[in-house]
Amino acid sequence: MVTREDVHSLVAGARQVGGRRDTGLVRKPAPDSGSHVVVLVxxxxxxxxxxxxxxxVVRVLGSGEVDILRCAVMPAADFSARGALLRHYPRLHRVAADGAAALAGDxxxxxxxxxxxxxxxxVLGAYAALDHDANLSAATLETRCREAGITKLGSGSYASTVEVLGRPIVVLNGFLPALADAYRQDRGALVGLLECHSDREVGDLRSGLLGALHPGQAAPGSLRGAAGAVAGRHGIELSEGRNGVHLSAGHLEGMLQAWRYFAAADGCGVDSTALGRALVGHGxxxxxxxxxxxDHNLPCGPADTVAPHGATESLSRDEVIGLVRRWATTTPTNGRVLV
Structure with missing residues (x-):
């Protein structure tokens, strides 16, 4: 069990050495049932x-019937430099970089x-929009997009109609460059990673325990509600875009994040995670x-594609297993994901 003393020690250690500090190997792996997820602070x-x-965060997780298996803290700039931010939001980054070509069918x-x-x-991806106007900063582009309104197109894919060089264009994921800058620019900021397990469904954890997107509107007993309270006491401004806490959006994303942030650091493969073991066991x-x-697009019927992470967000663990098994047998790439 991760305690208050543990997290204080991790924070102090990460600041002292300027690198990752981790509570270390867990005594037993996550159970083969329930939800195996990661919380990002x-x-x-x-x-x-x-x-x-x-x-x-530790207190709210405990009161929400969530067991914290492991915890790590590292400088935000290091998190970004190692590519972890890009891999945490792979579709957000790909759509911002490649524009409409990266979109799934829906x-x-x-x-x-x-x-x-x-x-x-x-239509331009966010980075192409910045290329079109040398005087346009990432922060200004994000402000324009939020003021104009952000429309969700699909998983990790958002659009805003804004002016660039005096003419209206549709910008995809226009908030992403500024979000990435925030990780790199504040040298004193940290990122917290918590590997968790709960008997509650992922959807229940996200709708109940995580809280509303804007911490100022989240229930007091939720993760984002607690984050908003801490922020208020310290004069920290949170928003929908800078909402303090993320929880894995589904069983598939939870498995991949648990592997990436914890199992991989121990030299273990994705099959060491609870869902990974089940998938390998199913062939x-x-x-x-x-x-x-x-999160590359996968074929889904004639002339259509699907985003794997988004397609599994609302599914139960068994449904995710069934869908991934079907993808593995029907994707015409000899067992490799499309690129």
């Missing part, structure tokens, strides 16, 4: 209030509907499972 919350914020159709009603405007190749971490 973000740098906007882990600055001057890091010890208090991590203590509150998001592409939603974009077509949006541009049809907007006069078929040009899914390990290479296929690890390939899903990048």
């Amino acid at each position: 973000k740098p906007e919350l882990l600055g001057a209030a890091a010890e208090e914020a991590m203590t509150e 998001a592409r159709r939603a974009l077509e509907a949006l541009t049809a009603t907007s006069g078929r405007l040009d 899914v190749p390990t290479a296929f499972i690890t390939g899903l971490a990048a």
Whole structure:
């Protein structure tokens, strides 16, 4: 069990050495039932209030019937430099970098509907939008997108109609460059990672325990509600975009994050996670499972594609196992994920 003293020691150690500090190997792996997820405590919350914020997260998880198996803390700049931020939000980054070409089928159709009603405007990924205007900063682009409104097209895919060089365009994931900058720029900020298990379903954890997207609107007993309370006491501004806490969006994402942040650090494969063991036991190749971490589009019917992480968000553990088994046998790439 991770305690208040543990998180205080991790925070102090990460600050002292400028690197990752970890509670270490767990005595027994996550059970083969329930939800195996990761909670990410973000740098906007882990600055001057890091010890208090991590203590509150541990408290809320415990009161919400969640067992913390392991915890790690590391500098946010290191988290970004090692590519962990990119891999935590792979589709957000890909859509921001590659634009419409990276969209899965449902998001592409939603974009077509949006541009049809907007006069078929040009569509740019966030980074291409910055390239088009050398005087446009990542922070200004995010402000324009939030003021104009952000429409969710699909998993990890968002659109805003804003002006760039005096003409309206549709920008995809326009908030992402500024979000990435926030991890790199505050050298004193940390990231907290907690490997967790609960008998509660992931959907229940996200709708009940995680709390509303904006911490100021989240229930007091939720993770984001507690984050908002800590932020208020320390003059920290949180928002929908900088909401302090993330919890794995589904069983598939939880498995991949538990592997990436903890098992991989021990030299173990994805088959050491609870869901990974189950998938391998059902004959899914390990290479296929690890390939899903990048969230590349997979074929889904004639001339259609699906985003793996988004497609599994609302599914039960058994449903996820069934869907991944089907993908592994029907994806025409010899067991490899599309790139």
